[in-house]
Amino acid sequence: MTKFAFLHITKSSIGEHFSSSCAASTVILDSPLKKLQEQQTPTLLSQAQPTESHFFSLRLDDPRSYVSALVQCRSHFQIRKVHSLAITSAMIENLGVANKLVYVYAQQHAMDDAYALFSRMKERDNVSWSIMIGGYLKLGDFIKCFESFRDFVRSGSQMDNYTVPFALRACRDTGSLRLGQEIHHLVYKFGLSSDVFVSAAVVDMYAKCGQVKDARKVFDMMPKRDMVTWTVMISCYAECGRPEESLALFDLMEEDGIVPDKVTMVTVAFACGKLGAMHRAKMVHDYIRKRKFSLDVILGTSMIDMFAKCGSVDAAREIFDKMKERNVISWSSMVSAYGIHGRGKEALLLFPQMLNSGIWPNRISFVSALSACSHAGLVEEGRQIFYSMQKEYFVEPDVKHYTCLVDLLGRAGRLDEALDLIKKMKVEKDEGLWGALLGACRIHGNMSLAERAAKGLLELAPRNSGYYVLLSNIYANAGKWEEVALVREMMSYRRVKKAPGWTWIEIDNKTYQFRVGDKSHPQSKEIYEKLAVLSEKLELAGYIPDTNFVLHDIDEELKAEFLYTHSEKVAIAFALIATPEGSTIRMTKNLRICGDCHTFTKMISKIMLREIVVRDANRFHHFKEGSCSCGDYW
CATH class of the missing domain: 1.25.40 (Serine Threonine Protein Phosphatase 5, Tetratricopeptide repeat)
Structure with a gap:
C-alpha cells in the first residue's frame, strides 16, 4: 500500500533468502500443521507444552521444522521456548534457524533479545545484518540502525539490496543527507546503482531531504524504472511544492507504459490539490473511474482533499457520499473542505453525523471543526466545540x-x-x-x-x-x-527576503502564471489595456484603491498604480479577455489576498457578471455579485 513498497519487498524477500542458509535444501515457511502432525518423529515441544501443541509441532533434527514452528509463534514466550530447544539440540548453530529466530524477535520489537542472539552467532550473512538494521529502523531506534549498518560495512560483507534500502530509509526519516550521500557513494562502489530497489531508495532519500535535483538525476540514470520508483519521484515534486512537474512526470509515466496503482493516484491527487487545477482534477477522477479503482478510505479521502483544494466542495461531497467506508480522517477532510470554502454551518452539521456513524472524533477532527468556525466567523459555536473537547470527548486541546x-x-x-x-x-x-x-x-x-x-x-x-x-x-x-x-x-x-506573489489561472485546460507587474505573456499589451478599462469602470462605480497595502512611503498616485499591477488583477484581466462571457474564473495565489485586491475582485464580479473563485494561502474566496463567501472575514 505504501509508496515505499520496495522496502516491504526487501523485508518479505528475507524469508526466501533463508533457504540458502539452511542445512536442509528447503525451508518451509508455511507448512500446514496437519502435515507436521503426520510425521512419525516424536515432538518434544508438544510433550513439554501440551497446552500450546495446537500452535506448532517440532522435529528436533530438522531445521525446516524450527523455521516453520517460528512462523507459527504468536507470543514472546513461544519464541523463547523454540529458542531454548534450538540451543538444547544445537540447531542454533544452523544459520537459517538463527536468522529466523533473530527475525521473529525483531518482529516482536524484542531487539535486545535479537541482538543478544545476533552477537553470539558464529556465522552471519547479509540476511542476519538486514534483519538487525531493519529491526532497529522499524522500532525507530535510528542510532542503533546506523551503528548496525556501520558495523555491517566494516565487517567486509558484500552490500546488497537487502541492507541498503533500510539504511537509506533511516537517512530519509532523520533527514541525514550527508550520511545518505555516503551510502549513495557505496551504492556506486558496490555496483548496486542498476538495482531498482536500491535506486528507488536513493531517489526517495534525496526527495525527503529536499534534494530534488539529485533525486531526479538518479531517477533519470536508472536503466529500468518500475511503478514504485515513478511514484516516489512524482511524490517528490508534489511535496517540494512543484506540482506542475509532478503531473508532467505522471504523463511521462503513462507514455512509458507504466500502469499506475492506487498509491500513485493518491500521489497524483495530492499534486492536483497543490496546483489547484480543476481540469487536472477532473482528468484524475475520470482516470480512476476508467480503471475502476474502488474508492477506499485512502483514495477516497485524497480525492475529497483534491476537489476541495481545486475549488469544488460539491465535487468533494459527491466523492464523500460515494465512499462505502469512511474513517475519522475522511470525515475530518470533508469538514475541513467545507471550512476552507466558508461553509462553516455545513461543516458543523457533519459532526453529529460522524458520531451517529460510530466514528469518534480525534484531534484532527477538532482542528477541522474549529478552523471551519474561524473561516465562517462562528464564534459561539467554536467556543462550544473547544470547551467540549476535554469534557465530552476526552481530547486534551x-x-x-x-x-x-x-x-x-x-x-x-x-x-x-x-x-x-x-x-x-x-x-x-x-x-x-x-x-x-x-x-x-x-x-x-x-x-x-x-x-x-x-x-x-x-x-x-x-x-x-x-x-x-x-x-x-x-x-x-x-x-x-x-x-x-x-x-x-x-x-x-537577517537576510530574509519577501516571498514574491504569484497567481495561477486555469483557462481551457491550461494553467497560466502571473507575478506582480508581469509582462511576459504574449498578450501583455491587451491585458494591460483591459486592466486600464476595468480601473475606469470600477472608479466610476466607487472603487478607491486602498493604498495602505503598499509598503512604500511614496506618492499616493504611484501607490495606486502599483496596486493595479498585483498578480491577481493581471490574471483577472487576462481571464476576461480569454474566456467566454459569464464563465467562472478560477485562480490560485501563493500568498494571502490583500484587502485592496479583495475589494477589486468583489466589484469585478458584480460589474462583469462573473463568478470568481480565488484560493489564497489561507482559504477559498467565492466572489459573486459583489460579495465574497468569506463575508470579508479572512
Missing part, C-alpha cells in the same frame, strides 16, 4: 486547537479574550499561535498587541518573511513609516 480559537476570537475583534486564553494556556506556544494573534491585530489595528505578538513571533520564526510583511502592513496602515523602514532593515540584516 493542543497548541493547534488553541491557535484556531485565538484566530476565531481575534478575527471577531475579541482580542482581550484571545490574549487571556493565551496567558492561561498550559501547552507550549508556537509561531502559528502568535501568527494568528498578529493577523487579528492587523484586521483591528491594535498596535500595542501587534508589537507584543510580533516580538514572540520573530523569536520563534526569524526566517518567515510573511510575519515581517504582516507587521509592516500594520505599521503602514497607521502611517508609521519609520517603523516600516525598521522592519525592512531587520529583514535585510
Whole structure:
C-alpha cells in the first residue's frame, strides 16, 4: 500500500533468502500443521507444552521444522521456548534457524533479545545484518540502525539490496543527507546503482531531504524504472511544492507504459490539490473511474482533499457520499473542505453525523471543526466545540486547537479574550499561535498587541518573511513609516527576503502564471489595456484603491498604480479577455489576498457578471455579485 513498497519487498524477500542458509535444501515457511502432525518423529515441544501443541509441532533434527514452528509463534514466550530447544539440540548453530529466530524477535520489537542472539552467532550473512538494521529502523531506534549498518560495512560483507534500502530509509526519516550521500557513494562502489530497489531508495532519500535535483538525476540514470520508483519521484515534486512537474512526470509515466496503482493516484491527487487545477482534477477522477479503482478510505479521502483544494466542495461531497467506508480522517477532510470554502454551518452539521456513524472524533477532527468556525466567523459555536473537547470527548486541546480559537476570537475583534486564553494556556506556544494573534491585530489595528505578538513571533520564526510583511502592513496602515523602514532593515540584516506573489489561472485546460507587474505573456499589451478599462469602470462605480497595502512611503498616485499591477488583477484581466462571457474564473495565489485586491475582485464580479473563485494561502474566496463567501472575514 505504501509508496515505499520496495522496502516491504526487501523485508518479505528475507524469508526466501533463508533457504540458502539452511542445512536442509528447503525451508518451509508455511507448512500446514496437519502435515507436521503426520510425521512419525516424536515432538518434544508438544510433550513439554501440551497446552500450546495446537500452535506448532517440532522435529528436533530438522531445521525446516524450527523455521516453520517460528512462523507459527504468536507470543514472546513461544519464541523463547523454540529458542531454548534450538540451543538444547544445537540447531542454533544452523544459520537459517538463527536468522529466523533473530527475525521473529525483531518482529516482536524484542531487539535486545535479537541482538543478544545476533552477537553470539558464529556465522552471519547479509540476511542476519538486514534483519538487525531493519529491526532497529522499524522500532525507530535510528542510532542503533546506523551503528548496525556501520558495523555491517566494516565487517567486509558484500552490500546488497537487502541492507541498503533500510539504511537509506533511516537517512530519509532523520533527514541525514550527508550520511545518505555516503551510502549513495557505496551504492556506486558496490555496483548496486542498476538495482531498482536500491535506486528507488536513493531517489526517495534525496526527495525527503529536499534534494530534488539529485533525486531526479538518479531517477533519470536508472536503466529500468518500475511503478514504485515513478511514484516516489512524482511524490517528490508534489511535496517540494512543484506540482506542475509532478503531473508532467505522471504523463511521462503513462507514455512509458507504466500502469499506475492506487498509491500513485493518491500521489497524483495530492499534486492536483497543490496546483489547484480543476481540469487536472477532473482528468484524475475520470482516470480512476476508467480503471475502476474502488474508492477506499485512502483514495477516497485524497480525492475529497483534491476537489476541495481545486475549488469544488460539491465535487468533494459527491466523492464523500460515494465512499462505502469512511474513517475519522475522511470525515475530518470533508469538514475541513467545507471550512476552507466558508461553509462553516455545513461543516458543523457533519459532526453529529460522524458520531451517529460510530466514528469518534480525534484531534484532527477538532482542528477541522474549529478552523471551519474561524473561516465562517462562528464564534459561539467554536467556543462550544473547544470547551467540549476535554469534557465530552476526552481530547486534551493542543497548541493547534488553541491557535484556531485565538484566530476565531481575534478575527471577531475579541482580542482581550484571545490574549487571556493565551496567558492561561498550559501547552507550549508556537509561531502559528502568535501568527494568528498578529493577523487579528492587523484586521483591528491594535498596535500595542501587534508589537507584543510580533516580538514572540520573530523569536520563534526569524526566517518567515510573511510575519515581517504582516507587521509592516500594520505599521503602514497607521502611517508609521519609520517603523516600516525598521522592519525592512531587520529583514535585510537577517537576510530574509519577501516571498514574491504569484497567481495561477486555469483557462481551457491550461494553467497560466502571473507575478506582480508581469509582462511576459504574449498578450501583455491587451491585458494591460483591459486592466486600464476595468480601473475606469470600477472608479466610476466607487472603487478607491486602498493604498495602505503598499509598503512604500511614496506618492499616493504611484501607490495606486502599483496596486493595479498585483498578480491577481493581471490574471483577472487576462481571464476576461480569454474566456467566454459569464464563465467562472478560477485562480490560485501563493500568498494571502490583500484587502485592496479583495475589494477589486468583489466589484469585478458584480460589474462583469462573473463568478470568481480565488484560493489564497489561507482559504477559498467565492466572489459573486459583489460579495465574497468569506463575508470579508479572512
